Amino acid sequence: MSTTSAATAAPPEKPAPRAAQVDVPAGVTAGVAVFDRQTGTFTEQVNSAGQFRSASVVKLLIALDLLWNRQPGDLSATDRARVDAMLRSSDDNAASTFWANNGGGAIIDRMVPRLGLTDTARPPASHPGFWGYTALSARDTVKIYRYLLDSAPASVRDYMMGNLRQSTRCATDGYDQHFGIAGAFNRPWAVKQGWSGFSSGGCTAPAGLAAKAPAGAGKQTGAAAAAVRSAAGINAADLSRPALHTTGVVGSGDRSIVAAYTLHPSGTAYGKAYTDLGRLTRSLNVPGASRPAGTWIGTWGSGVRLRTQATTAASPLTTLPAGVEVLVGCQKRGQQVSVPPYLNDWWAYLPQYGGYMTNIYLSSPDNQVPGVPVC
Incomplete structure (x- = not known):
């Protein structure tokens, strides 16, 4: 049975308790969207059209572009291993390889009309290799997941979602990536996270996997990033402040799609941003979600x-x-x-x-x- 039909056939679930309001911590800029696939409605929208630099969330578009009009089985063993690492462990080297081989910003230009995205833009012309500088919004991220779950070929859906369900706690660059959705809710969930502008992720990666992110990861900060922003044009995403994003699906039958983008004051430690995003995510009304005890x-x-x-x-x-x-x-x-x-x-x-x-x-x-x- 497909994910879509399972979600449609499932009996109505008791809605999650409604939070009084979305908890956006002081000093944090957020863009949030939560979409209930069972009712076809948004349960949360806060600055959902706001553009944020995507960091690693753009890897969803990189993978979808690679698989457009082809099956996962058509990929070479090397490319399939790269996709697995890129989606499960947010591998930057894999993303940079696909970005360079498949046209860079042209990937974004192709995916925008394919998915009907309205707030997504390629990186600034001054930094074309920085795929992490692609602009994305929370509502466009919901569209990406809706396409993946409801419209993509079954083989593509199952392959990509299967990888996102196997998200590793430690990313290949040594960052703990089980924040936001992964911390706020019990499985089943599937996530693609993003981070940029932090000095240390405090995670012990498996031997041989920790690697420094290449330039294409879009992790530049400070005055240089601000200068890039001034030349961004349609891509008006803030490239200076540390960014931490959580996106994915939650609940039986992939009931809810959640996208939460956040920017934090300059100098914010990774653990502080991780905590603030966790509190924001736990405050959301996410139908079908089960929350951990403790x-x-x-x-x-x-x-x-x-x-x-x-x-x-x-x-x-x-x-x-x-x-x-x-x-x-x-x-x-x-x-x-x-x-x-x-x-x-x-x-x-x-x-x-x-x-x-x-x-x-x-x-x-x-x-x-x-x-x-x-x-």
Whole structure:
């Protein structure tokens, strides 16, 4: 059964509780759209036509252009591996290869009329190789997913959505990409995220995968980026402030399409932006979404490790972005850890990571966090 028919045939679900309003944190500029495929209506729209530099979200268009009028099986083994890495782990080298081989900005020029996009524009002429400078809006992103889910050939839909459902926590450039949708909702979900302008993503990538982003990633910031913006013309996206975006589908039968684009004050740490986007996403009315149980708690410190057990002798799973807010499911006693002047033998279990961190790095005044159950 196709995704589309499954969504149509599914019995009505109880709507998610309506938030009082979308929580856009202070200092953040946001563009948001949430579309309920079951009712054919938007449940959220905030600056949904606003242009944002796409960062890695444009990889959806790069992949769709590559697969236009062809089947995934027609791709060479090398190109298929590149697409897999680009969609699952946001691989920049793969995107740059396709961008260079398939005409650069012409990719965007082709996809705009194909999908009926209204706010999408190729990168500024001064920086044609910066695919991440493509302008996108939240409402155009909804159109991209609607095409992919409802109009694309089944083989293309299943291939691309299958990759997005296998999003890896660590991207190939060492950024933790399970923010926004991936943190706010339980599976099933499928995501394509974007980030630009941050100095560190605080994620331990699998061996051999961490790689510095090439110029085409569009991660330039500061005065040079501002100069590019002045020459952008129709592409009026802000290229200066750090950007963090979450896009994808949520719920059984891919019920809701969610697109949230955000820009943050210059100098914002990745963990702070990650936390702010998470709070914004959790405030959205997303029909069909299931929200994870637990308590959201802030952290401090950098290089904080998640481990398979409540001891420093256990294998590390990954590291946290510095200062990020995490979902704590429960806590238990384990090895006593000393980080002068602190000493603590309580460990928190983070269900979204499947591992433990010492409570020392939780922003709580007590060794045992009040209100969090014992594992």
